[in-house]
Amino acid sequence: MLARASAATTALTDPGDRLAELCARIAGRIVFTTSFGIEDQAISHFIMSRDLGIEIVTLDTGRLFPSTYTVWDETEQKYGRRIRAATPEAAALSALVADIGINGFYHSKDARLACCHVRKVEPLARALGGAAAWITGLRADQSGERAAVALESWDEERALIKFAPLFDWTRAEVAAFCAAEGVPVNSLHAEGFLSIGCQPCTRAVAPGEPERAGRWWWEDQGSAECGLHVGPDGRLVRDQPE
Template sequence: MPLDTGQDQDRLAALQILEGASPAERLQALRDAVPGRIVFTTSFGIEDQALTHIIFSEKLKIDVVTLDTGRLFPSTYQVWAETEDKYARRIRAFYPNQDDVAAMVADAGINGFYHSKEARLSCCHVRKVEPLGRALAGAEAWVTGLRADQSGNRAAIDFASWDDERQLIKIAPLFDWTRERVADFCTEHAVPINELHAKGFLSIGCAPCTRALQPGEPERAGRWWWETEDAKECGLHVGADGKLVRRKAA
């Protein structure tokens, strides 16, 4: 699908030339270029914590929100609280629809996502995709913590791109940073970090769906580990008709 308007094309082109800028400069340029609502969705991982620090410290008018799936690690809630305390800001949470969760659990069981890929995709849809749609409703731009070196499928990501599914600009201010560079930044600025990172959990999602990495594994290997690599799908892609679009996980 093409860009929505000529203005969107101009904004995207202006942002794409900022690939050599710092994350703070990129975020400020996004704020300057986009007049409407900008949303940053954080899962409280190390990349998201670095971006939260920049947004709050620079007092950028970017909404910082999170998706509380109801199955997060206790340490994720802890770093959430520590972040709000440090920056004296609230992070708005979007929750799954209670009736949808009840129906899903009644059908598949509380941990039914282990038994089939379809059940796992259904859980991701109820707990993440649908709340994400509400979090991004009315937004003109979406900020993410994606990095190109997180996995092979993310190697081709750009700093700024057009999200066809949601019809908005999507940016990844840390796309060209290494994990080590992000970690150094967080240490330098005393950014609260999830204690699980030091225990081998480099990518942290829902507790039942995340494990620590084994030596030599890529960062995303600990997510949905019971599924084969060629069958993994992230579940965060929705088509214009509101239905789940099947894509391989990144």
């Protein structure tokens, strides 16, 4: 079991300071997975502007928006650092498409989850292999499912610390920070896309809709998750480390 968050960590309010304290406390690889959404762009800024020893990886599913690839390039250009891609296994992807069709994820939730598994969950497992801690852009106010997100939790399935340095920030605070610091952001955010994933599975949201209402909108919105942040029981991982 890894070290518990110290009182010093939980007392910190600046996400950059939280990340620096995590680096000082944790022995082993620390991996940040970015989707290039606005929260992840803020975290990338904290990591790269402070030159923290944290690996930055993105899950390149092959179905991302063109604007996501644009902000990926803009981020590398601004900070002078490459962001590694974790991609689906070719054989598994070929088998998936042969089974459900290129857009078969619209036809059933099981098919959609199978697609998410091949394109996101399995590449994430490889990206996190051997890591001691995983940094995410989760915020407590993103959805009802995420309301109990904490700064630090224990991911039992992956046996690592899960760290959310923006857990107590609002979207408005994140947006204001990125604007003030000149952080590159996805142009789709200005078009009503609050949560951005794969192009076929993401739409803009209407005023008043929850942030994640634009993800897999054709399904029951009781739990708009792809499998990255849930345990075997299908619930969001939020237990505190021991």
